[in-house]
Amino acid sequence: MNQEQTNITTGKQIRHLRTQLGMTQEELAGELNVTRQALSNWERDVNEPDLNMLKKICFLFGVNMDDFAKDNKIIKSSDRVKDHGEVFTPKRIVNLMLNQPEILAKINDLTATFFEPSAGEGAFLVELLKRKLKVAMEQSSSAKLFNTKSLLALSTLYGIELLEDNVEILVMNMITTFNVEYSRIISTRFDSKINQHVLDSAKVIIQANMVQGNTLKKTTTDGSPIIFSEWKSKPGNKVQRTEYTFESIINQGGPTGTVQGATEEMDLFADTSYFDDSKKEESKMRQYTLCSWTSIYKQEIA
Template sequence: MEEIGIKSKLRVQKHGEVFTPKKIVNKMLDIKGVKEACESLQTTFLEPAAGEGAFLVAILERKLNIVVKHYNDDLARFENYSLLALTSLYGIELLEDNAQTCVLNMFQAYYDIYQEQVQYHNGKLKKKVLDSAKEIISSNIRQGNFLTKKAIDGNPLVFSEWSSVNMKKTTKRIKIQRTEYTLDEIYESVEKESGKAINKVLNKNIEPYKQLDLFDLLEEGHIDSEDENPKEMRYTPVNIIDVYKAEMEEADG
């Protein structure tokens, strides 16, 4: 019988941390109903204790296999639909090393299949596609406590909803609208204006889940920490391969 892996007895005692073997993961994902959801590009999954991403990576691989099978007539279409599949996967992990490993594992899984399709189509890896994959993964995988709904810094956990705005059967280049929600807002089914960015509401000057680069402080025009009237911003709709730019505009009103 295959054992469930552990890193240390102390981590098991302190955090209840165990790792599910891949064989068991796949058996669970083959359950009727779950299997079909894994094969739907836009069906969302939230793993509240993501660990190193065993379930999320396995689901991503299944979704990407569907992209290869049905949306792979050319490389551009694969790129668009593979990123769409990536937007549907979310995770929360309490321990920093696990959260970092989860992000890396998801990116590696995406990179490997993307590289295979680049070779199949005799194309080239596009940096902006990989950068957009990183932006989606880093926004969807959060370090924090699912039970308290708080990030490691004490701020509310924040996730991005990625809504396609131009989807048809013949769509080749997907346009996406990003909207931010706290985990509490998601549970309360709060309806928001499309593109709403709550980072400016939670903290006037620093996004709660991104570290401020020290070089930013030297830039002319940097928002002073004493500014009591920061401009509220919203995300603009962009092509899905350009989400890495995180383009924003001043919100109306």
């Protein structure tokens, strides 16, 4: 993390939120019933607004007080906002967006995929994972079934992120969330022990599904094509993993429409019937052996 990243202050966040809304200092000061000079002092970190004023500012911008907390910043630096459009979505907004009926329906369908083309640190993907694991729990009558269904739920979440440090945090956030939620559910709901093969397989799925690259160019940082794995459920708690280039998925019909414009979440592999078999062969990268969900960690090639 560079110096500027660690140095995002409350003042810088207020300035960013104000300019994002296209407001002048006079306009925001008017809304808050303070002088322009007082607002300017906050934005330049000469001093800080008091708690009540901070609450008022949060209300006005529709963000949480938490978003001003030290380790919960929505921006890392103004350069990164300028260069990469990097503004993280506050938790409250994530929840509002995911509570829409059509998204809820997809969350309840354990096989429905979500794709985040600009994943950041995983604001949406982490929350989707928590919700999908809850559905997996509700649909499982035993620990054994939950071991499979939790991995199936995880395998439907895909993301691309441009910046290396964000991808590292994204992967870490997904692994931590899976480990914490899986362990909690397996012990409290199923009174069972953690299966290390589930955790190891989850790690492989996350590392395959969260890719560092450029969504627009469909390439990784070294210019090679982005490759995604499809995890297809097969009878007998088995899974078939197959790799495709991101380009071939896009060119042959997917992703199939935007689920939520603002979140830019889309279906990926939502309907693989758009691949006719010959094209599927061309775009196929690698074929793994058919295996049980809990053996994914072995990554055996056919």
